[in-house]
Every structure is written in C-alpha cells, then in structure tokens.
Amino acid sequence: MTLEQRLAQGDEAALSECYAALGPLVRRHAGRLVPDHAVDDVVQLVFMEVWRSRARFDPSRGLEPWVLAIARRRAIDQLRAEARHSRRSVPLEDTVGVPDATSAVDAACDVRDALAGLPVPQRQAIVLAHFGQLTQREIADRLSIPLGTVKARTTRGLRRLKHLL
Known part of the structure; x- marks a missing residue:
C-alpha cells in the first residue's frame, strides 16, 4: 500500500x-x-x-x-x-x-484560481516546478513520465495561465 x-x-x-x-x-x-x-x-x-x-x-x-x-x-x-x-x-x-501586502495576496489568489482552471497534468507540472522548485528532469523522474511530456505540459499550462490571468 x-x-x-x-x-x-x-x-x-x-x-x-x-x-x-x-x-x-x-x-x-x-x-x-x-x-x-x-x-x-x-x-x-x-x-x-x-x-x-x-x-x-x-x-x-x-x-x-x-x-x-x-x-x-x-x-x-x-x-x-x-x-x-x-x-x-x-x-x-x-x-x-x-x-x-494586499496586492500580493490578491495576485496570489488570482494565480490560485487560474491554476485551478488548468487540466490536472498541466497544473501538477507547474506546481512541482514553481512551488516545489523541481527541475523538469526531477518532475519527469518523480511522475515517471518522459521529459518531453513535462516540457509540453509546462509550456501549455503556462500559455493557458497567461490567458486566464
């Protein structure tokens, strides 16, 4: 288990x-x-x-x-x-x-809401990279997925975040 x-x-x-x-x-x-x-x-x-x-x-x-x-x-x-x-x-x-600090808190809330709007694989890659401070190679190893998949998910997720924000 x-x-x-x-x-x-x-x-x-x-x-x-x-x-x-x-x-x-x-x-x-x-x-x-x-x-x-x-x-x-x-x-x-x-x-x-x-x-x-x-x-x-x-x-x-x-x-x-x-x-x-x-x-x-x-x-x-x-x-x-x-x-x-x-x-x-x-x-x-x-x-x-x-x-x-309210503008920083407001921005953090906006980012949280935008992250919630991402598909789970993209959100997971971005959260591990940004908040977990992992490299793309470390994310690939941790999630047991190819490095190219991590790069694609991160790129697509960031592009979508840009539009959501």
Missing part, C-alpha cells in the same frame, strides 16, 4: 512519513512566501490540515501537489493575518511607511 493510500485511510505512521518526506519541501515553499518568523507556524498548520482533510484526499492525484496547494493557502492565510494585525496595530499617522 502506498503512502498516499495509507494517509487517506488514516494511518498515523503515514503522516509521520509524509512529514519526513515533504517537510523540507513545504518549509522551502513557505519560506519563499512568508517572513522567516512565520515559516514554522505555516509548516505546522499545513500538516495539521493534511491530517484533518485526509478523507478528501484523492491518492490518484498525487500527494506533493496536494500538500503544496495546502501550504500555499496556509501561507496566504498567514500573510492576510499579519496584514490585518499590522493595520490594527499601526496608528494612522504612521501608516506611510507600512508596505501593503
């Missing part, structure tokens, strides 16, 4: 294996999106959500893209929470120097 199947069935050992296998990837991904002080919180929230939502996970669709999508959503939530907190804690006269 695969790790994905065991996780979907509620095997607690599978969650530990998932954390061991994907924790560094999630940490790297979160580190690119949120400030350093929030990375550990985001990683913890991601794997809590992985466990809580395991019944909705479809093992045939791939564990990494699913976990990275959760990581992206939790990072956006963290950015929004920090933006709300900073807006409440800074007096109005001091807001001139405060950067506004």
